[in-house]
Amino acid sequence: MACKFYLYKGKGRKAENGHPWIYTTEIEGYDGTYENGDIVEVYNFKSDFIGKGYINDASKIAIRMMTRDINEEIDEDFFRKRLNAAWEYRKKVIDTSSCRFLFGEADFVPGLIIDKYEDYYVMQSLALGIDKYKDIVVKLLKDEFGAKGVYERSDVRVRELEGMEQTKGFLTEAFDTNVQIIENGVKYHVDIENGQKTGFFLDQKENRHAIHKICKDADVLDCFTHTGSFALNAGIAGAKSVLGLDISELAIAEATRNAELNGISDRVKFECHNAFDVLHQWVKEGRKYDVVILDPPAFTKSRSTIDSAVRGYKEINLRGIKMVKPGGFLVTCSCSHFMNPDLFKDTIADAAKDARRVLRQVEFKTQSPDHPILWNSDESYYLKFYIFQVV
Incomplete structure (x- = not known):
């Protein structure tokens, strides 16, 4: 049974209109027990369901919304649907040889960035709740999107605001992290291990x-x-x-x-x-x-x-x-x-x-x-x- 969080009267209006974040200052109380990283349910002061997402009370952003459907489970199928939706969108709007494959909240997966460099992918986890699902995401990238390798670049200071350590390294078998890409007819060497951001x-x-x-x-x-x-x-x-x-x-x-x-x-x-x-x-x-x-x-x-x-x-x-x-x-x-x-x-x-x-x-x-x-x-x-x- 998911822990239920209730918001103060007058709070959570942005969340009710689709904003993915609930701040600690908006929460009046909760029913049940939880550990940071768990999926919890969010309700307004009238006990109307707003959505559910993962909790981290060490962060000013206490809850990041994953779904507005009370019956939707946050599991492998959830991530499969989100990744497929992100990919189908990008195939319509941009050259996908190298691109941002998933852009966190804007692709309805808060706290997760995925960049694609040809057949190699770089993941960045910016929130505790996403860390729990990294293995599922890597599996999907390999099985369904042809990833030859996945590297993690979660070496960013924002993780410390979440009470997390910075980290980087291979999420698959090791590969050459110097990748060559072509964009607008221009060739680039991209260092996904040590370059800025995720390499480019x-x-x-x-x-x-x-x-x-x-x-x-x-x-x-x-x-x-x-x-x-x-x-x-x-x-x-x-x-x-x-x-x-x-x-x-x-x-x-x-x-x-x-x-x-x-x-x-x-x-x-x-x-x-x-x-x-x-x-x-x-x-x-x-x-x-x-x-x-x-x-x-x-x-x-x-x-x-x-x-x-x-x-x-x-x-x-x-x-x-x-x-x-x-x-x-x-x-x-x-x-x-x-x-x-x-x-x-x-x-x-x-x-x-x-x-x-x-x-x-x-x-x-x-x-x-x-x-x-x-x-x-x-x-x-x-x-x-x-x-x-x-x-």
Whole structure:
């Protein structure tokens, strides 16, 4: 018999409208016994059933909803249906050779991320309740989705907020964790064991393709290049020259290797710099480019640091705008959920005003559709991507 949790009057309205989280502050009491990780039932103050999910009272997010059907069991068949639904959706909306296979709450499996790199899969468990089902998920990936190997990248700090240790390693027999993928016609070496996130930033797939049209015969500067994804797309699109910058020597080495893999090393170069420092200097020197790309890491991962993030985004966009030739293009992004779209838009506008340049919007995009945005769970919306002409 599942333990039943009851919410305070006036609480749980978002959950009743489909949001997948119940916070500890919303819970008035419970009937029965439970252990963290168990599936429990959730009811509002009138004892109307809302849904059921797994409990972890060590987390501020106490319950993560798995189903709204009181009769649906959380078992192998449940995960089979969820994984199949996620896969069928992606086959319709994106190139699935490499993609995010499952995006947690937005695919109705809270706390679980699965990325697919050709025939190899990377899993990330962000919550205690999901850890109990990892073996089932691995079995399904192998038996029904042709996984040649599955690797775990649960080496993320958010697990510690759940009272869990960070962990990584093989969930199947060991395999070579350096995998080669092709995206938008660009080849990449992906290190799924030690690379950022699960090895690669899949969420910018369609945005990387969107820059092709502005990069032909252009001189391009790509800041925060990481392993070179935007820079390589610019090169493949026919850029005259591309310079990618990153503060990490390891990332620069990998980006250089990727340029060699694509046979464009003559036009696509990489240098190790702190973008803030070097752009400040290059603005003074009067350097100009046809296209400037800004894809920084998230400057804020909480509400408490938004003000400093705004300053960071404004400063880097100000410097980037100043380096664009008249009639050239600025590509700028924010991957922070807490930097909401209006705030990001206003910050770029302030930077353009200070630079005394006019921005003409060419395109606005979000994360690629294999990272779907759930409208009743705004946490799933985080990536903002603009292309502007700078006049």
